Amino acid sequence: MEKRRTSKSSSKPGAQPKTLGAEAWLSEAWRALSELGVEGVRVEPLAARLGVTKGSFYWHFEDRAALLGALLDDWEQRATAAVIRAVDERCESPRERLFALIRMTTGAPEAPDVEHAVRAWGALDPAVRKRLHRVDARREAYVQALLVAVGVDEARAAMRARALYLALIGEYTRVAHGGAPTDRATWDELVQRMIER
Amino acid sequence: MEKRRTSKSSSKPGAQPKTLGAEAWLSEAWRALSELGVEGVRVEPLAARLGVTKGSFYWHFEDRAALLGALLDDWEQRATAAVIRAVDERCESPRERLFALIRMTTGAPEAPDVEHAVRAWGALDPAVRKRLHRVDARREAYVQALLVAVGVDEARAAMRARALYLALIGEYTRVAHGGAPTDRATWDELVQRMIER
DNA sequence: CGAGTTCAATACGGCACCGTATGGAAAAAC
DNA sequence: GTTTTTCCATACGGTGCCGTATTGAACTCG
Known part of the structure; x- marks a missing residue:
């Protein structure tokens, strides 16, 4: 038959399959x-x-x-939901969540390469652009919600969420080039500035 | 002879040459x-x-x-010196210069594509990385100097210059994907927050 | 054990691009 | 007006990659 791509082998997780999946x-x-x-x-x-x-x-x-x-499907699924869930589970107050979010996203060692690669890809392929927009919007909305929860008014929260997220993208780009990661103090300083009333 | 690449033709600037340079x-x-x-x-x-x-x-x-x-030579030359000179010529006070710098860099319509392309390139080629580092360092130092001139202490100025510059990189990346440019109010809000004592 | 299924090797045609070699035409130099 | 220089065209061999077709080995199941 000419039906292929069924692929449900893999024996059992734990045993390395001698055949590729x-x-x-x-x-x-x-x-x-x-x-x-x-x-x-x-x-x-x-x-x-x-x-x-x-x-x-x-x-x-x-x-x-x-x-x-x-690859895209894989990324879109993991890029947003997983992080947000982890942050929400680990912290209670929105203030702590903000700091935790930044620490997690700027701390993951392989995130910058992946993230930057996807973005570079997005500059070339309109289909990728759409996914990027969705993911960006979701992340930014989450940050904004946290800022509002901290006490920043809606309008300012929107602007600061954008600023924070832009900086995060910038950091990914920077580290993807082999630049030294920006240290925690700098991030804390920025977040602190964005939090204050 | 087998010597080529002499290339000093171009008749005169203003007359379009019928032969390519x-x-x-x-x-x-x-x-x-x-x-x-x-x-x-x-x-x-x-x-x-x-x-x-x-x-x-x-x-x-x-x-x-x-x-x-x-291409790289061309970019490195124009990417830094030109902008700094323009800003320094146009404004007097460091405060005005900061706002002008942001407005110029976020306002140039073709800058994001070029900038993002070079950065994407840098992720692949170590030679490009070096130039990027130089350019980034020079730009960041300029921003930091402006912040210090405004009255921010050295240590904070370094952190905030980094934050500002990261956001700028992020914006380039964002716009290179066809995202709507971040509006002036948001930038002003960010700069304002970075300026305050 | 024989038959079907799953995964991989081999072999092929085709395309896009690199770099070279060589020749030619038009302009500049003599 | 001939020679030289400057710039481009044509033609070629070579490489890396895509996707297809066909065959084959190993495992599964009756």
Whole structure:
């Protein structure tokens, strides 16, 4: 038959499968994306690194575009919900949540590369732009809500949430270039300035 | 002889030359870079857009790498000195200069694309990273100096200069994706917060 | 054990691009 | 007016990548 891409193997989590699954391709693709950008996500080099040939790839994926699409889906899901949940679980007061949010997002070691790669990608592909907009809007709204909860009035909160988020994007970009991460004191200073009435 | 790349033609500024110069290639390369990223700067497509063939390109440039190098030189020269000079000429008080600086940098319509493209490029090429570091350091130092001149103490000025500059990078990234530019009020709010004692 | 299913190897045609080699036309220098 | 220089066209070989087609090995299940 010519039906492929069923892929529910993987024996059991914990036993490394001697046969590749789609996730293996995905994770290699993530590495390539963050290190080389979208243009670095190529089928044959990926295959070489995985120690297989293209034959495997085209069994798991329709084509290269399908892989890129899968990357986006993966990112959009994890980029927002996970962080917000973690912050909400860990802290109570909105003030603590703000500081925790900044610490988490600026502390994750591989986040900048991924984030920057996706953004660089977005400058090239309109489909990626849309997702970026959604994610950005969601994150910014969350920050704004925290600021309001702290006591900043709506209008100012919107402006400061934007400012904070812009700085965060800037930091991702900066670190993605190998720049030294901005230290906690600087972030605290900024957040503090944004919080005050 | 096999000596090429002498290129001092261009008749006179004002008369459009019927024959291409290196600058024509450079400006097309800029467009490609900002629209498509480094990987979009390819010799043959550029030639097609200029209505000539590769033969022309390899007369003016050693190879593709030389073109990319020329782009970097061009950028580093214009990216810092020009803006600082303009601001210093136009305003007197450091406070005014700060607001003017932000307005100029966030107001230039093609700056975000160029800036973001160079930064995306920097994530891939270590040689580009170095230039980025230099430029970033110079810009940040300028902002810090302005903050100190306004009356912020050194330590805080360093942190706030960083924060401001990060936000600016973020804005470039944002706008490069087709996001709406952040409005003046938001910038003024941020700058104001960074200025206050 | 034989048949189907799952995953990968091999081999192929095609495209886009790089860089080189060589020749030609038009302008500049003599 | 011939020679030289300047700039571009044409043609070529080479590479890296995409996607398809076909075959084959290993595992699964009857």
